Amino acid sequence: MAPAPLRWVPLLLIWWGLAAPLNAQFGQPSEYRTPSCDQYKLPGCPRDFSPVCGSDMVTYPNECTLCMKIREDGRDIKVTQSGPC
Template identity: 75%
Template sequence: TTQVTPDCAQYKLPVCPRDFNPVCGSDMSTYPSECTLCVKIREDGHDIKIIRDEACWCSSLQERGQRDHLPWHTR
């Protein structure tokens, strides 16, 4: 898995734009955007990388073929 360092210098922290582009952090938490991940890094001082440009759980479910178990799925 490729890990990418977020580009936190581009944001005026702690204020983030209201965009929704989820990223999966190396802590296996999903963040609403790269900026919100940067806020978490700034607050906690942890070195969290981006491992996916999507929600963490979304990828793991799709990889295991469990789309039927997504919370919004109707049968």
């Protein structure tokens, strides 16, 4: 018979196999998209109103303002949807 700690390995592997899909399901959804911040090089943003919802649950007036927030805070904010949150 295997030592006690080794007996748990198969159970842990089974648990991990079941838990990994749940993590993907309840983590950040894959349909969130990365904003295209490379196109916004100006010190300011255009005033066009095309709201986007960030993964921080803040509605930004447009994608450029979301990119400015990312640059200021250094956080990884994704676009969850076009339009307000």
